[in-house]
Amino acid sequence: MPYQDVFLVFWEQVKESVEEGNFAKLTMAKTIGKPDLKNIFVRPVYSKDGFKVLLKFRYRSRETEDVEEELTLDEAFLVLKPHLRKSFFSVLLFTTTKDVIFKINKKGAGSITESLPSFQNVTQAQLDQE
Template identity: 45%
Template sequence: MSYEPVFALFWERVKQSIQEGTYAKLTLAKTIGDTELKNMYIRPVLLEEGGYTLSIIARYKTEEIESFHTIDEAYAILFPYMNNPFMTALLFTTENDITFKLNKKRVGSIIEQAPTFKSASDVIIEMKDKGII
């Protein structure tokens, strides 16, 4: 069974947290073995003309590469990295921490825990103030 439907549910939670203004941070982590790509960080960035885009920072052993994408483009870019090399995606919100995890059989699951962050990211707070979300 593919883990894509579970990751799609997880991504809906990412979208929801941005729309509701509770988004704090999103990280792809826990690689399989020693890989060149170590982490990926996703954060919203305000656009000068209004609205927002997502910054995806791919952290490698020797460099960081940042790219900017819509929320739907970001899903298409990040999904292939699940299972190769990442086993975990961690969404931190002010309501709870939501973890997408692949087990050894590559079955996806979503786990919710108490929130790590008390406030949303600065960009999310600014987006609320400007009425973008």
């Protein structure tokens, strides 16, 4: 199945984990080549305005500062989607009930696998204040 279709199925699991309150973290990993962008992390932020996520772009180069921004889950989806297959081959969803791994193979097909949870608790993200 094309990775775009499988990613939509994967993203439904992300939304379910948020609704159930067990979303711990999401990580885009396994970069293609050696780009300056190393990872993208998504962590939960619960506020009086409702659920948001802290999106963090982590760079390899020490000269490039990490970039953080607070977004809704839908906004995060729009930011993450263009990085699939262009920058990253895998996305890992960590919840308190299971880990879900989305992968894209060399032919552009997507797959989803599940494993035991890496996180036992949800830790809320803190925006770095300088």
